[in-house]
Amino acid sequence: MPQMNMIQALNSAMDVMLERDPSVIVMGEDVGYFGGVFRVTEGLQRKYGEHRVLDTPIAEGGIVGAALGRGVNGLRPVAEFQFSDYIYPAFDQIVSELARLRYRSAGAFWSPVTVRTPCGGGIRGGQTHSQSPEGIFTHVCGIKVVMPSNPYDAKGLLIASIEDDDPVIFFEPKRLYNGPFDGTPDKAAVAWKGDPRAEVPEGHYAVPIGKAQIVRSGAALTIVTYGTMVHVCEAAVRDTRLDAEIIDVRSMIPLDVDTLCSSVSRTGRCLIVHEATGFSGFGAELSATIQERCFWDLEAPIERVTGWDTPYPSAFEWDYFPGPARVAAALRRLMSPP
Amino acid sequence: MSTLIDGPQPPSAVGSAGARASRLHIPAVPARPGHRSDFGYLSLSAAGALPRPAIDARAADIGELAAGLVRVLDDDHRPVGPWHLPLEPSVLKTGLRHMLLTRAFDRRMQRTHRQGRISFYIQSTGEEAVSVAQAMALRPGDMLFPSYRNQGLFVARGVPLVDLMCQLLSNRGDMCKGRQLPVMYHSGPARIFSISGNLATQYPQAVGWAMAGAIKGEDHIAAAWIGEGSSAEADFHHGLLFASVYRAPVILNVVNNQWAISTFQGFAGGEQQSFAARGPGFGIPGIRVDGNDFLAVHAVTQWAAQRARANHGPTLLELVTYRAEAHSTSDDPSRYRPRDDYQHWPLGDPIERLKQHLILAGHWTESAHQALSAQLEAQVDSSWAEALAQGTPEQGCSLDRGLMFEDVFKDMPEHLRRQRDALAAERG
Numbered sequence: 001m002p003q004m005n006m007i008q009a010l011n012s013a014m015d016v017m018l019e020r021d022p023s024v025i026v027m028g029e030d031v032g033y034f035g036g037v038f039r040v041t042e043g044l045q046r047k048y049g050e051h052r053v054l055d056t057p058i059a060e061g062g063i064v065g066a067a068l069g070r071g072v073n074g075l076r077p078v079a080e081f082q083f084s085d086y087i088y089p090a091f092d093q094i095v096s097e098l099a100r101l102r103y104r105s106a107g108a109f110w111s112p113v114t115v116r117t118p119c120g121g122g123i124r125g126g127q128t129h130s131q132s133p134e135g136i137f138t139h140v141c142g143i144k145v146v147m148p149s150n151p152y153d154a155k156g157l158l159i160a161s162i163e164d165d166d167p168v169i170f171f172e173p174k175r176l177y178n179g180p181f182d183g184t185p186d187k188a189a190v191a192w193k194g195d196p197r198a199e200v201p202e203g204h205y206a207v208p209i210g211k212a213q214i215v216r217s218g219a220a221l222t223i224v225t226y227g228t229m230v231h232v233c234e235a236a237v238r239d240t241r242l243d244a245e246i247i248d249v250r251s252m253i254p255l256d257v258d259t260l261c262s263s264v265s266r267t268g269r270c271l272i273v274h275e276a277t278g279f280s281g282f283g284a285e286l287s288a289t290i291q292e293r294c295f296w297d298l299e300a301p302i303e304r305v306t307g308w309d310t311p312y313p314s315a316f317e318w319d320y321f322p323g324p325a326r327v328a329a330a331l332r333r334l335m336s337p338p
Numbered sequence: 339m340s341t342l343i344d345g346p347q348p349p350s351a352v353g354s355a356g357a358r359a360s361r362l363h364i365p366a367v368p369a370r371p372g373h374r375s376d377f378g379y380l381s382l383s384a385a386g387a388l389p390r391p392a393i394d395a396r397a398a399d400i401g402e403l404a405a406g407l408v409r410v411l412d413d414d415h416r417p418v419g420p421w422h423l424p425l426e427p428s429v430l431k432t433g434l435r436h437m438l439l440t441r442a443f444d445r446r447m448q449r450t451h452r453q454g455r456i457s458f459y460i461q462s463t464g465e466e467a468v469s470v471a472q473a474m475a476l477r478p479g480d481m482l483f484p485s486y487r488n489q490g491l492f493v494a495r496g497v498p499l500v501d502l503m504c505q506l507l508s509n510r511g512d513m514c515k516g517r518q519l520p521v522m523y524h525s526g527p528a529r530i531f532s533i534s535g536n537l538a539t540q541y542p543q544a545v546g547w548a549m550a551g552a553i554k555g556e557d558h559i560a561a562a563w564i565g566e567g568s569s570a571e572a573d574f575h576h577g578l579l580f581a582s583v584y585r586a587p588v589i590l591n592v593v594n595n596q597w598a599i600s601t602f603q604g605f606a607g608g609e610q611q612s613f614a615a616r617g618p619g620f621g622i623p624g625i626r627v628d629g630n631d632f633l634a635v636h637a638v639t640q641w642a643a644q645r646a647r648a649n650h651g652p653t654l655l656e657l658v659t660y661r662a663e664a665h666s667t668s669d670d671p672s673r674y675r676p677r678d679d680y681q682h683w684p685l686g687d688p689i690e691r692l693k694q695h696l697i698l699a700g701h702w703t704e705s706a707h708q709a710l711s712a713q714l715e716a717q718v719d720s721s722w723a724e725a726l727a728q729g730t731p732e733q734g735c736s737l738d739r740g741l742m743f744e745d746v747f748k749d750m751p752e753h754l755r756r757q758r759d760a761l762a763a764e765r766g
Contacts, residue, residue, distance in 0.1 A: 025553070051553050057583060062542045062576030069546025072531070073481070074554065089572070096536045097543070103745045105524045105532035106515040110748070142746050165748045210751070254751040 001199040005192040006177045009151035009200045010040045010116070013158035014078060016204050018048045021076060024162060027054040027067060028080030028116075037082055038118060038177060060086055064093035064115065068101070071111025078162055081117040084171060085131045090115075098167045099142035114161045114168045119147070120228050120275050121307075121321055122175035122185070126314035132227075132276035132307070137169050138252045138285065144209055145252040147171040149230040150180070150197035153250060156207030164209060173227040173275075181228055182235035183323035212256035214263070218245040221269035221334055224260055224286055226250060229273045229322065236327035242335065244271075252282055260286070261293040268299035269334045273327055278306035300337040305330045365604030371672060375682035380658075381405070381612070382684065385412035386419020390637075393645040397623040404614040404624030407658060410633040415694040421637040427701040430692065433474055433632055434702075437466035437689045439714045440490045443499055444663075446718045447506060451667045455731050456506045458520045462487045464662030464680065467632045467688035468563075468593050470494045475639035476561060481547050483531045483540035483562035486521050487593070487661075491563075495528040499721040509729025509736045515744070516737045537568035541577030541590060548588035548646075549580070559646040561589040561639075566613050566656075567598020570606045574616075578654065582620040585651035589642045590622075592654065593629065595661035600674035617654030629657030630688040633695070658685065739765065 004012060017024045026041055026048075032055035035042030045053035056063050060081055067077040081087050087094075094115070102110040121130035137145050144166055148154040154172070161168035175181045179191040192198035215230060220242050223233045226249040237244045245263050249255070264270045270290055272283040283304040291302055305322045313320050368376040383406040391400045410422045417424075444461040451459045462469065469490025473482065484491050492502060504511030506520040513524060524532035531540060531547075544562035551558045564574065569592050581588050592613040596603050606613075617624030623645075627638045635657060642653035660683040664671050671679075696702035729736030743750060743758040750758070 057579055059576050059579060061572055062580050065539065065542025065573060065576055066546030066549060066580050069543035069548070069560070070550040070553075071546075072543070073547045073550035075550045092536060093539060093542070093573075097534060097539050101532060102748070104514065104518050104522070104534075105526075106513060106517065107745050108513070108524055108526040109532050144747070254747075254753070257752070 002202055003193055003198050004151045004155070004200040005179065005198065006148075006151045006154045006172070007038060007040050009155040010158055010172065011042060011044070012200065012202065013155040013162070014041065014044055015047070017159060017162045018044060018052060020204065023074060023076045024078065025052045025054065025070065025075050026078045026080070027056050027063060029056055029058055029082050031055060031080050036080060038174065040116070041080065060090035061093050064090040064098060064113070067113045068093065068098050068111045071113050072109050076112050076162060078114045078116060081115060083129050084117040084119040084133050085128045087117060087133060094137070094143065094169070095140050099140050102166070103142055110165065111167065112165045114158070114164075114170055116158070116170045116172060118174035118177075119171040120173040120175055121312055121317060122181060122228065124314070124317060127311045130312040132274070134169075134171050134252060135276050135280070135282040138282050142167070144168040144254065145171070146209055146250060147173065147227045147252070148250060149173065149176065149227055149248050150195070151192055151200050152197050153207050153213070155200050156205050157209065157250065159204065160206040160209050163206065168209070171227070175228050176231070180231045183232035183321065184235065185318055207250070209251045210254040210256055212250055212259040213248045214245060214259070215248050216244065216246040218243040219267060220244055221271060221331065222247060222260075222263040222267045223271045223273060224249060224290070225273040226252070227275060229275055232322065232324050233273055233327055236324040236331060239324055240328045240331050242331055244331065249286075255289070257289060257293065261290060264290050264294045265297040268297050270294070270298070270302045271305065271327070271330050271334055272302065273305045273322065275307050275322060277309045278304055279309045281306055300334050303330050303334055365602065365609045367602045367604065369676050369679065370674065371676060373676060375676050375679045377682060377684050380684060381407065383407040383409060385409040386422070388419070388421070390420035390641070393641060393648060394650045395623065397618045397621050400623055401618055404612055404618055404626055406626060408625060408627040408634050408638055409631055410637060411631045411691055411695055415691060415698050417633055417695065421634055423637050423640065425633070425636065427696070427699070429474070430632070430696055431701065433470055433636075434689065434692050434696065435710060435714070436470040436474075436490060436494045437632075437692070438711055439499075439717070440466045440470065440493045441689060442711070442714045442718045443489065443493070443502070446722060447503075448667070450722070456520055458667055459506065460486050460521045460666045461663045462489055464687060465593060465595055465629065465659045466490050467635050467692070468591075468629050468657045468659060471632045471635035472561065472591070472639045475636045476643055477558070479529070479558040480643070481529050481531065481544070481558060481560045483544040483547070483560060484533055485540070485563045485565060485568070485593070486533050486535065487565070488563050489521070489523075491530055492523060492525060492528065495525070495530060497525045497528050497530070499718060500724045501525075503722055503725035504728055507725060507729060507731065509725070511725065511728035512737065515741045516735065538564045538571035538573040538577075540564070541573045542580055544590070545577050545580045545586045545588050548586040549584055552587055557647050559587040559589065559643060561591065563591045563593055565598060566592050566594035566596075566603045566608055567601060567606045569613055569616070578616065578620045578622060581652035582622050585649070587646035587649070588652045589639065589646060590652060590654045592656045593659060594656050595659050597661050597665070597671070597675065599665045599669060612656055614654055614656035622652050622654050624654045624656065626656045626658060628685055629659035630685040630691060632688060632692040660685070
């Protein structure tokens with residue numbers, strides 16, 4: 001089985017889809033000749049030509065608007081936003097147009113656009129290259145929102161997203177592009193090589209949207225998380241030696257409520273972890289949903305560990321980032337509530 | 339032009355910078371209620387005065403078309419000049435019929451709103467030539483991206499009035515299944531895109547549609563319409579930019595009806611430059627055309643369509659017209675412009691002008707016109723009766739409320755199924 005990092009896995013997903021389906025096109029800033037600032041689209045224009053792998057102006061609203069129109073006319077666009085911090089100029093086209101076109105036209109028109117965008121911190125990117133805006137988009141009706149945490153899921157989920165007839169916002173935790181990151185910045189960087197989750201088939205496969213994954217089974221408590229924080233939580237569990245069950249949500253819309261709730265009902269304790277700010281974050285939705293279903297099984301209040309409710313601060317990155325120590329402290333509180 | 343508004347005037351330059359102090363320019367509004375209409379600001383060219391360039395002309399070489407006004411019908415309703423491309427009388431009569439039907443439909447629906455039977459309506463009175471002539475100059479395979487004042491596109495493409503009326507009524511025949519504000523129609527078979535209500539969003543979408551057609555090797559083109567007020571939106575510029583960069587086969591239309599609700603076109607930037615003049619800055623030809631002149635609108639649209647189909651790229655058309663009625667049923671224009679403003683509009687009424695042209699040419703008569711008007715009004719009446727048969731407002735919502743949860747996604751996810759069931763339980 002070939003080994004791929006997340007960049008190679010995402011590249012392979014687009015390569016497979018461009019090869020299989022002539023309606024698939026890739027578009028975005030710097031994605032063509034240059035292959036993307038993170039190299040995710042490297043080599044695709046050479047292979048599929050300038051019409052199918054298209055460099056665009058720096059105009060995110062125009063990119064989504066044009067992608068929507070292309071989708072209506074039978075293409076299957078994959079649009080890249082260089083950083084999810086730059087998604088906001090396209091907000092209206094995503095929220096008012098892409099998400100609602102099928103609904104408002106009662107199915108007469110729809111557009112299967114996939115928006116790919118790197119998100120999250122840990123790369124010394126400051127407040128304009130580190131945000132995690134996924135929660136904002138989970139509040140919008142009519143788009144699917146996914147975020148993989150490893151190369152295998154990245155490729156399979158991206159293929160599923162491109163094949164999906166609904167629009168998908170595909171968040172790529174950029175700190176995981178080259179290797180798993182457990183939230184300890186002063187440790188030597190780890191590559192994906194050798195990690196079983198970096199064993200990625202060359203060909204076509206899909207990871208279904210809407211299915212969470214139990215990445216570690218356990219009986220003491222349930223951690224519900226996604227993206228980079230999956231790896232941070234694994235480290236915290238190692239550090240605390242607790243028998244935690246870790247669930248990678250993978251897909252925020254649709255949400256695999258059954259997998260989350262059957263775990264929490266079993267363990268009686270739940271910690272929710274994400275990198276994005278906490279207030280009105282996706283964790284609030286997770287907490288409410290789990291509480292509604294699992295209240296009578298709970299042994300302790302559901303807790304959340306998230307980024308602080310501040311803009312992402314450049315010089316204080318590691319005070320801001322919810323690292324393994326903060327997660328471990330929450331795990332200990334959950335196991336012995338006051 | 340001095341301000342017409344009483345009240346506090348801006349402070350004169352008495353600050354520390356004295357006479358050198360910065361001062362803002364506030365766009366002039368020609369006439370407010372109680373004042374005499376003044377269309378002196380409107381730059382007009384004589385009919386027939388502007389040249390008709392080759393379809394591969396460079397934007398920079400035909401700048402006069404963006405500043406002037408392409409007109410074919412002169413004040414005596416005679417067609418003149420190089421933009422007069424003779425159309426068959428039958429085509430002109432079809433255009434007249436579509437415009438008359440559009441106006442009869444508008445009048446009837448406006449009355450229906452006043453009777454409290456629909457919740458909202460938008461008339462296109464005075465702007466019928468824009469939609470009808472443009473739709474007729476395009477091919478059936480071309481994709482149209484309308485704004486909310488382009489009902490003439492639906493009429494010209496043969497969408498049954500009863501379909502539009504059912505949408506206004508949100509009844510069992512509603513193409514939108516009760517999900518859209520009245521007038522936000524669409525038609526898949528007629529290739530007319532879903533109207534959004536968010537302004538100018540259709541501009542980059544139309545460009546994207548046209549780009550896809552080119553990628554697929556088709557010769558269908560796209561056309562989009564916005565008002566001059568909406569040209570202030572970022573999506574207007576996105577549309578022009580993408581159309582320019584990739585030379586997309588698209589026609590981008592700005593319907594300059596002078597008013598964006600109460601905001602005069604000067605506040606959208608129309609005072610210093612025409613809206614058509616935005617085109618040449620992007621390397622796109624801009625053509626300013628008399629939007630109430632059916633022949634001129636048809637001719638420039640045909641020019642732009644031929645240009646697009648021959649791979650010479652997009653065109654920006656500014657259709658100069660006047661919004662004769664209120665913005666919508668929720669608006670009262672007598673609060674912000676002279677009540678009789680439209681009576682002074684120098685470019686007249688599009689239906690009257692085409693009618694007089696046909697009469698002059700010996701293809702039409704006053705009595706034929708009366709008979710056709712009566713026939714179309716009867717058609718509107720019978721369509722309305724047919725629409726009401728699919729659910730009246732008095733009967734309440736005739737749609738299954740479960741439809742609320744469909745089409746959010748292609749397949750209904752679990753959480754929406756639960757919510758649909760919860761609503762059903764709530765309603766018993």
